[in-house]
Amino acid sequence: MATIKTRPTDADVTAFLDAVPNARRRAEGHAIRALMERVTGAPAVMWGPSMVGFGSTPYTNTLGTNDWPVVAFSPRRDALTLYGVHDGYGPPEPLFDALGPHSLSRGCLYITRLDAVDPAVLEQLVRQAWERGS
Numbered sequence: 462m463a464t465i466k467t468r469p470t471d472a473d474v475t476a477f478l479d480a481v482p483n484a485r486r487r488a489e490g491h492a493i494r495a496l497m498e499r500v501t502g503a504p505a506v507m508w509g510p511s512m513v514g515f516g517s518t519p520y521t522n523t524l525g526t527n528d529w530p531v532v533a534f535s536p537r538r539d540a541l542t543l544y545g546v547h548d549g550y551g552p553p554e555p556l557f558d559a560l561g562p563h564s565l566s567r568g569c570l571y572i573t574r575l576d577a578v579d580p581a582v583l584e585q586l587v588r589q590a591w592e593r594g595s
Contacts, residue, residue: 474513478490497587501532518530530545532587540571546590560579562574
């Protein structure tokens with residue numbers, strides 16, 4: 462059976478974000494961390510090698526039931542990827558219309574430029590996800 466790689470680790474979140482090669486993406490990572498810490502009141506924790514998560518909730522998939530962060534993000538090369546703010550199963554939250562440039566996939570919100578989206582709308586999306594999942 463496969464092993465889940467996305468688990469909480471003791472890795473240093475600040476060191477991970479400081480090591481992001483792209484300066485803009487690195488700054489966005491620090492900014493979204495601050496937003497999520499402020500909204501959730503939870504500390505940032507590394508989940509696997511490249512995801513920064515907040516809180517923990519049971520999640521069931523083909524590998525069984527495992528913990529998963531309530532909200533999380535990863536400063537990937539092509540986009541800042543947020544997890545937990547979009548469940549991918551129902552219709553998109555109407556707030557996405559007011560967010561600004563983004564794309565969605567099942568379970569992920571992709572933001573190419575953090576400075577192009579409405580920060581108040583993004584904060585509300587994170588707050589709703591946290592309240593739903595915590």
